[in-house]
Amino acid sequence: GAGVSQSPSNKVTEKGxxxxxxxxxxxxxxxxxxxRQSLGQGLEFLIYFQGNSAPDKSGLPSDRFSAERTGGxxxxxxxxxxxxxxxxxxxxxxxxxxxxxxxxxGTRLTVV
Amino acid sequence: xxxxxxxxxxxTVSEGASLELxxxxxxxxxxxxxxxxxxxxxxxxxxxxxxxxDTLVQGIKGFEAEFKRSQxxxxxxxxxxxxxxxxxxFCAVAPLTGTASKLTFGTGTRLQVTL
Numbered sequence: 001g002a003g004v005s006q007s008p009s010n011k012v013t014e015k016g017x018x019x020x021x022x023x024x025x026x027x028x029x030x031x032x033x034x035x036r037q038s039l040g041q042g043l044e045f046l047i048y049f050q051g052n053s054a055p056d057k058s059g060l061p062s063d064r065f066s067a068e069r070t071g072g073x074x075x076x077x078x079x080x081x082x083x084x085x086x087x088x089x090x091x092x093x094x095x096x097x098x099x100x101x102x103x104x105x106g107t108r109l110t111v112v
Numbered sequence: 113x114x115x116x117x118x119x120x121x122x123x124t125v126s127e128g129a130s131l132e133l134x135x136x137x138x139x140x141x142x143x144x145x146x147x148x149x150x151x152x153x154x155x156x157x158x159x160x161x162x163x164x165x166d167t168l169v170q171g172i173k174g175f176e177a178e179f180k181r182s183q184x185x186x187x188x189x190x191x192x193x194x195x196x197x198x199x200x201x202f203c204a205v206a207p208l209t210g211t212a213s214k215l216t217f218g219t220g221t222r223l224q225v226t227l
Contacts, residue, residue, distance in 0.1 A: 033214060033215070035217075042202070042218060042220055043204075043215075043217040043220075045214050045216070048213075050213075056214065093156075102158075103148075104155055105154060105155040106155050
């Protein structure tokens with residue numbers, strides 16, 4: 001597609017439930033990133049996929065968070081047993097080279 | 113590890129006034145440098161970027177930024193602010209590796225424009 005697409009745009013879930021957030025990167029972009037933006041906070045790196053290399057998971061805040069990227073394209077970020085502190089905007093970005101980061105509009109997650 | 117500092121959390125300027133948003137980075141070598149803007153409820157839009165060459169970089173919407181190696185700074189400027197510029201601005205760095213790598217962001221500066 002022309003841009004990075006994220007779905008859903010908004011998600012409200014009950015504490016303790018699992019959620020899946022989806023990211024469709026720009027076609028052909030080899031790198032895909034997930035960031036989290038909490039209220040009043042900056043952008044926190046979560047995970048990074050580059051081609052066929054092992055993902056950089058160094059930013060995942062706990063083992064309740066996981067992500068996969070299928071076929072080098074679509075990525076899903078899964079949060080298990082959601083907690084209220086998981087409420088945030090989750091942003092996805094993709095790039096081909098270091099100068100081409102494009103962000104999606106994000107998924108606003110609210111845990112009630 | 114690299115870090116980015118945006119010392120101003122919130123700035124208010126009058127429409128038509130000039131603007132400078134500060135950004136300082138800490139990194140072992142000159143990284144890729146970026147400025148992004150985020151309007152309420154929106155994703156991040158790239159304003160401009162610096163890799164090498166001319167240290168004064170022109171971006172979209174009339175913004176420019178100047179890279180100063182001696183000061184490890186990459187400040188964003190605009191000669192005359194418009195009300196539509198009200199948004200949050202993020203400075204970011206990435207390693208100069210030639211391939212895509214993760215961005216490290218500053219905490220952002222929220223710009224308010226008064227009429």
